[in-house]
Amino acid sequence: MDTPVITTIDIDSPGRHFGLLRVPRSTNEGGWSSLDVPVASFINGTGPTALVMGGNHGDEPEGMIACYDLIHRIHLGDVRGRLIVIPCLSPDAARGNSRLWPSGANFNRSFPGSATGDTNEQLADYLSRYLIPIADTVVDMHAGGRSGVCLPWSEMHPVDDPDQRKRMVEAMLAWNSDWHFIYIDIAGSGLLAGEAERQGKTHVSTELRGGGTILRDSLDIARDGLMNVLRQQGVLRGEVATRASLGKPPPTILRAIDRADYLQAPESGYFEPLVALGERVNEGQRVGLIHFLERPDRTPEPIIAQTSGLACSHRAIFRTEQGDCVVVVGQPVTLEEALS
Ligand SMILES: [Zn+2]
Numbered sequence: 166m167d168t169p170v171i172t173t174i175d176i177d178s179p180g181r182h183f184g185l186l187r188v189p190r191s192t193n194e195g196g197w198s199s200l201d202v203p204v205a206s207f208i209n210g211t212g213p214t215a216l217v218m219g220g221n222h223g224d225e226p227e228g229m230i231a232c233y234d235l236i237h238r239i240h241l242g243d244v245r246g247r248l249i250v251i252p253c254l255s256p257d258a259a260r261g262n263s264r265l266w267p268s269g270a271n272f273n274r275s276f277p278g279s280a281t282g283d284t285n286e287q288l289a290d291y292l293s294r295y296l297i298p299i300a301d302t303v304v305d306m307h308a309g310g311r312s313g314v315c316l317p318w319s320e321m322h323p324v325d326d327p328d329q330r331k332r333m334v335e336a337m338l339a340w341n342s343d344w345h346f347i348y349i350d351i352a353g354s355g356l357l358a359g360e361a362e363r364q365g366k367t368h369v370s371t372e373l374r375g376g377g378t379i380l381r382d383s384l385d386i387a388r389d390g391l392m393n394v395l396r397q398q399g400v401l402r403g404e405v406a407t408r409a410s411l412g413k414p415p416p417t418i419l420r421a422i423d424r425a426d427y428l429q430a431p432e433s434g435y436f437e438p439l440v441a442l443g444e445r446v447n448e449g450q451r452v453g454l455i456h457f458l459e460r461p462d463r464t465p466e467p468i469i470a471q472t473s474g475l476a477c478s479h480r481a482i483f484r485t486e487q488g489d490c491v492v493v494v495g496q497p498v499t500l501e502e503a504l505s
Contacts, residue, residue: 168290168294169188170186170188170287170288170290170295171186171187172184172185172186174204174206176204176208176296177208179208179209180207180209180241181205181206181207182205182206183203183204183205184203184204184206185204186201186202186204186251186288186291187200187201187202188200188201188202188287188288190284200257200284200288201256202251202253203251203256204251205236205249205250205252206247207244207247207248207250208244208247209241209242209244209245209246210245211246212246212399213398213399213400214246214248214300214301215246215247215249215300215301215303215400216296216299216300216302216304217248217249217250217306217391217395218232218252218303218304219232219251219253219254219306220251220252220253220254220256220258220259221272221273221307222255222258222272222273222310223255223256223257223258223259223260223261223262223263223265223266224258224262224264224311225307225310225375226259226308226379227308227371227373227375227379227387228305228306228307228308228371229252230384231306231384231387232250232252233252235250235388235395238388238392242402244400244401244402245399245400245402246400247299247400248395249300254288255272262311264310264312266284266285268283268285270283270284270285272285273307274356275288275289276293276355276359277293277294277355278291278292278293289355289360292357297360297364298364301367301398302368302394302395302398302400303357303361303367303368303369304368304369304394304395305358305361305369305370306373306391307371307372307373308373308375308383309374309481310377311375311376311377311481312375312481313375313376313478313479313480314375314376314378314442314481315346315372315373315374316343316344316374316442316477316478317342317344317373317382317383317386318340318342318343318344318345318371318372319336319337319338319342319345319346319370319371319390319394320345320347320371320372321334321337321345321347321368322347322350322358322368323349323420326365329367330504332367333367333368334500334503335397336369336398338416339390339393339394339397339405340369340390340391341390341393341406341407341408341411342390342416343417344418344419345416345417345418345419345503346418346421346495347418347498349421367398369394373386375481376481377481417475417497418497418499418500418502418503419474419475419496419497419498420495420497420498420502420503421474421477421493421496426474426493426494426495426496427490427493428453428468428490428491428492428493429487429488429489429490430455430468430486430489430491431466431468431487432466432487433486434455434456434465434466434485435456435458435483436454436456436483436484436485436489436491437453437454437455437456437465438452438453438480438492439453439468440452440476440479440492441476442476442477442478443475444475444476445474445475446475446476446494447473448470448471448473450469451467451470452468452469452470452476452494453467453468453480453492454466454467455467455485468492470492470494471494472494473494474496475495476492476494477494477495478493479492479493
């Protein structure tokens with residue numbers, strides 16, 4: 166194989182297996198070492214392949230917990246085909262409760278990666294060339310992390326291909342969350358989602374609240390949504406639940422595909438949200454303030470909504486730098502609009 170990454174399990178071998186993706190590295194305290202990323206595989210008969218991942222960012226525990234829960238909740242007989250679970254893509258970052266790797270690398274800006282690049286790029290390259298290609302469904306769970314707090318939602322990019330978009334909308338809806346979100350990247354490229362989409366996969370992602378929390382209701386949404394999506398994708402046996410079958414009202418699909426939906430701090434200071442998550446926002450409305458601790462005489466700088474919709478995410482750290490995204494406004498759209 167033309168990759169330095171070693172897999173300690175055969176991901177084609179039937180049964181239930183636990184192992185490691187070993188990415189070689191050499192550090193001050195481990196001259197001959199490897200970054201070990203845990204992986205589990207469940208292969209039972211023929212069927213589709215799902216690749217499920219958490220901990221892409223180390224300070225987003227919701228998806229990691231959902232992965233570990235999934236591994237111990239299901240039996241091999243529940244699987245139809247192949248399920249590969251990588252519960253924590255960024256172990257060192259998770260140990261440090263940090264979004265980024267200790268090297269400063271953002272794993273979710275590392276794709277498609279490089280077999281000869283840094284450790285993060287080597288792992289990304291392995292996913293891009295060996296695991297994503299064999300998957301029909303790719304699930305990469307995120308949350309707001311320490312820096313942001315979101316309504317709990319499943320999400321997708323507005324991909325161009327109508328068939329892929331339809332598959333992704335259906336998978337996004339199968340999360341059965343109250344909220345769904347269609348978004349664009351405003352902070353760089355190289356996302357895992359983009360690589361999976363480029364390969365034509367049915368990609369499902371989430372933002373399951375965040376703000377440095379591990380709230381029970383967010384974890385329930387993560388666990389139940391993941392299980393249902395895997396049933397809907399045909400990888401887990403069992404009846405697919407819908408919001409109607411669960412006695413829930415239709416969800417709200419929010420779309421933020423204009424850069425103006427993503428409001429950034431005009432200068433550094435201390436952020437105060439003026440809107441609650443889910444609250445209606447009108448263009449021109451003050452949705453936040455930047456305070457100046459050393460200047461009580463200074464009027465706080467307002468954050469003004471540039472579009473109308475619902476407040477769907479805001480910054481969760483008081484101290485704010487110029488350019489930080491402080492509030493995101495999403496426009497409610499119909500299912501037909503989401504598909505178009
Ligand atoms: Zn993330």
